[in-house]
Amino acid sequence: MSGEGAAENRTWQHCVIVGAGLLGASIAGAGKARGLFARVTGVGRSRANLETARARGFVDDITSDLAAACNGADLVILATPVRTAVAQLASVAAATDASCAITDVGSVKGAIVAEACRLGLHERFVGAHPVAGKAETGAGAADVDLLRGAWVVLTPDDTTPPRLRQRMRGLWQELGARVLEMPAAQHDEVLASSSHLPQMVAYVLAAAAGASPLRKQVTQLAASGFRDTTRLAASDPDMWADIARLNREALLCAMDRFGVLWAKLRKAVDDGDEETLRSLIDDARDMRNEVVP
Amino acid sequence: MSGEGAAENRTWQHCVIVGAGLLGASIAGAGKARGLFARVTGVGRSRANLETARARGFVDDITSDLAAACNGADLVILATPVRTAVAQLASVAAATDASCAITDVGSVKGAIVAEACRLGLHERFVGAHPVAGKAETGAGAADVDLLRGAWVVLTPDDTTPPRLRQRMRGLWQELGARVLEMPAAQHDEVLASSSHLPQMVAYVLAAAAGASPLRKQVTQLAASGFRDTTRLAASDPDMWADIARLNREALLCAMDRFGVLWAKLRKAVDDGDEETLRSLIDDARDMRNEVVP
Numbered sequence: 001m002s003g004e005g006a007a008e009n010r011t012w013q014h015c016v017i018v019g020a021g022l023l024g025a026s027i028a029g030a031g032k033a034r035g036l037f038a039r040v041t042g043v044g045r046s047r048a049n050l051e052t053a054r055a056r057g058f059v060d061d062i063t064s065d066l067a068a069a070c071n072g073a074d075l076v077i078l079a080t081p082v083r084t085a086v087a088q089l090a091s092v093a094a095a096t097d098a099s100c101a102i103t104d105v106g107s108v109k110g111a112i113v114a115e116a117c118r119l120g121l122h123e124r125f126v127g128a129h130p131v132a133g134k135a136e137t138g139a140g141a142a143d144v145d146l147l148r149g150a151w152v153v154l155t156p157d158d159t160t161p162p163r164l165r166q167r168m169r170g171l172w173q174e175l176g177a178r179v180l181e182m183p184a185a186q187h188d189e190v191l192a193s194s195s196h197l198p199q200m201v202a203y204v205l206a207a208a209a210g211a212s213p214l215r216k217q218v219t220q221l222a223a224s225g226f227r228d229t230t231r232l233a234a235s236d237p238d239m240w241a242d243i244a245r246l247n248r249e250a251l252l253c254a255m256d257r258f259g260v261l262w263a264k265l266r267k268a269v270d271d272g273d274e275e276t277l278r279s280l281i282d283d284a285r286d287m288r289n290e291v292v293p
Numbered sequence: 294m295s296g297e298g299a300a301e302n303r304t305w306q307h308c309v310i311v312g313a314g315l316l317g318a319s320i321a322g323a324g325k326a327r328g329l330f331a332r333v334t335g336v337g338r339s340r341a342n343l344e345t346a347r348a349r350g351f352v353d354d355i356t357s358d359l360a361a362a363c364n365g366a367d368l369v370i371l372a373t374p375v376r377t378a379v380a381q382l383a384s385v386a387a388a389t390d391a392s393c394a395i396t397d398v399g400s401v402k403g404a405i406v407a408e409a410c411r412l413g414l415h416e417r418f419v420g421a422h423p424v425a426g427k428a429e430t431g432a433g434a435a436d437v438d439l440l441r442g443a444w445v446v447l448t449p450d451d452t453t454p455p456r457l458r459q460r461m462r463g464l465w466q467e468l469g470a471r472v473l474e475m476p477a478a479q480h481d482e483v484l485a486s487s488s489h490l491p492q493m494v495a496y497v498l499a500a501a502a503g504a505s506p507l508r509k510q511v512t513q514l515a516a517s518g519f520r521d522t523t524r525l526a527a528s529d530p531d532m533w534a535d536i537a538r539l540n541r542e543a544l545l546c547a548m549d550r551f552g553v554l555w556a557k558l559r560k561a562v563d564d565g566d567e568e569t570l571r572s573l574i575d576d577a578r579d580m581r582n583e584v585v586p
Contacts, residue, residue: 131514131516132516133516133517134517151513151514153514180510180513180514182510186507186510189505189507190505190507190510190511190514191514193501193502193505193507193511194502194510194511194512194514194515194516194519195514195515195516195518195519197498197501197502198498198502198518198519198522198523199518200558200562201494201498201522202522202577203558203573203574203577204551204554204555204558204573204577205490205491205494205551205577206576206577206578206580206581206584207554207573207576207577207580208486208490208547208550208551208554209486209487209490209491209547209580210576210577210579210580210583211550211554211576212482212483212486212547212550214479214482214483214486215580217473217475217479217483217487218483218486218487219487219580219583219584220444220473221424221444221446221473221483221484221487221488222487222488222584223424223425223426223487223488224426224427225488225491225492225524225525226487226488226491226584227584227585228521228522228524228525229491229494229495229521229522229524229525230491230577230580230581230584231518231521231522231581232518232521232522233574233577233578233580233581234578234581234582234585237571237574237575237578240574241567241570241571241574244562244570245565245567248562248563248565251562252559252562252563254501254502254505255555255558255559255562256559257501257504257505258497258498258501258555259555259559261497261500261501261504262497262548262551262552262555265493265496265497265548266545266548266549266552269493269537269541269544269545269548270541270545272538272541274534274538277534277537278530278534280496280497280500281496281526281530281533281534282530283499283500283503283504284495284496284497284498284499284500284503284523284526285499285526285527285530286503287499287500287502287503287508287512287523287526288499288523288526288527289527290503290512291499291512291515291519291520291523292520292527
């Protein structure tokens with residue numbers, strides 16, 4: 001942390017956003033708009049996207065050189081895809097000094113927290129997952145209000161200095177988000193059910209409908225129910241292949257809970273067992289009503 | 294049919310709508326608004342709902358007496374839940390004469406077409422399924438534009454008189470819909486994949502997420518992806534228990550296609566087999582892009 005009083009200091013002198021996509025550019029823009037970041041450098045591979053972020057006033061400087069960008073930074077936010085972020089953490093650690101705080105935005109937390117531990121970064125890294133997004137991608141779709149009211153999960157552990165933990169909570173709260181803290185393993189287990197399982201279900205549902213011998217008619221008659229239930233199937237395959245790999249164990253556990261209930265429902269339909277069918281429907285409706293009261 | 298020239302006649306003197314819910318009241322209202330129905334009688338169990346339909350000008354008369362309502366009708370539209378409609382068909386046939394055409398709106402067609410055949414109604418019954426709806430129910434949510442641009446599947450067969458078939462096509466087209474004709478069994482196979490399978494998937498997904506030991510956190514962090522993928526789980530359980538029973542064989546077939554791909558995906562995640570995972574994701578995206586170009 002940057003010296004005495006840092007825990008009370010809400011502003012950062014030089015924030016580096018690695019990956020100026022939807023989330024990265026939105027965070028950068030919100031931080032600048034709210035006076036949290038005095039200067040923001042956007043790092044990325046796509047020059048055009050970085051230019052967009054700069055033209056919209058969300059970042060001040062742009063570069064593709066991660067190490068050079070990190071020089072003198074007091075905050076680095078890894079907003080690249082989760083597997084990339086894990087790979088970039090060592091470079092960021094090497095290019096910054098002990099006064100620079102580091103966080104990320106990945107939707108799997110175990111892998112990057114383990115990497116931070118391996119690199120001895122517990123004094124300056126806290127994992128974060130803003131549960132926010134929209135269908136569009138890139139800096140052009142960024143929105144300084146994207147985080148407003150969204151949950152951000154932070155995954156500090158017993159080795160995280162209280163002052164850093166407090167400052168990171170403050171950062172996300174100042175960006176408009178609501179903060180939850182939990183261990184990385186618990187985060188990954190929760191997200192396996194709330195996000196990664198629905199994703200796998202949407203893929204298999206779309207593929208299974210497409211495997212019908214009457215695919216043309218199925219496509220023609222697919223209505224809003226089909227469209228909503230398969231919306232996630234349009235998501236970025238690279239990101240989801242990474243998530244399936246990085247959160248393998250928790251995802252398999254959630255998939256197996258699904259598999260057990262799927263077999264139960266199939267048997268109830270086959271047997272005409274209306275009692276079991278209705279009991280499963282009731283459980284589903286209870287959960288749905290809890291999520292969307 | 295009502296005498297000479299009926300095939301060319303777009304209007305009906307006395308239409309009976311059995312079930313004045315969202316679909317029934319919308320059809321009644323659209324038919325009156327477009328001058329297709331000179332007079333409409335709404336039949337139902339809920340007096341309050343029928344009063345709403347009448348107050349909105351969608352029906353002229355209301356009653357709970359199906360047989361009395363059908364007396365003298367030249368068109369009866371069964372817009373009750375699919376199992377109820379099958380059960381009511383014999384009463385409608387008995388209460389009307391050979392000049393009265395009969396149709397329905399059920400999302401499973403095999404059962405009611407078989408019942409019409411058993412009752413010897415091939416000269417005056419054509420099954421219909423308007424693929425239209427919205428989350429709200431009842432006459433209060435009815436909308437005279439609900440059918441505009443929607444697909445309506447008709448299930449005539451070789452025994453259907455060409456004149457009746459033509460007049461039924463005309464009815465739905467005049468109501469603003471696009472008409473597709475196919476055999477009842479094919480309709481049920483298509484809908485099993487496009488509609489009934491997504492419904493079962495949404496139920497099992499919501500129930501499986503609810504079965505997580507971290508249910509409270511799953512509920513808290515469930516975002517738009519979870520909400521969209523489980524939206525169907527809020528649907529009416531009675532209707533879906535009926536559909537699962539009436540379309541059992543086609544649904545099981547679609548569920549088994551899902552089950553095979555689910556097992557394949559689970560194994561790919563378990564094995565870290567990225568090639569299989571990506572191939573399944575590609576198939577899913579292809580289908581999704583066909584449905585929502």
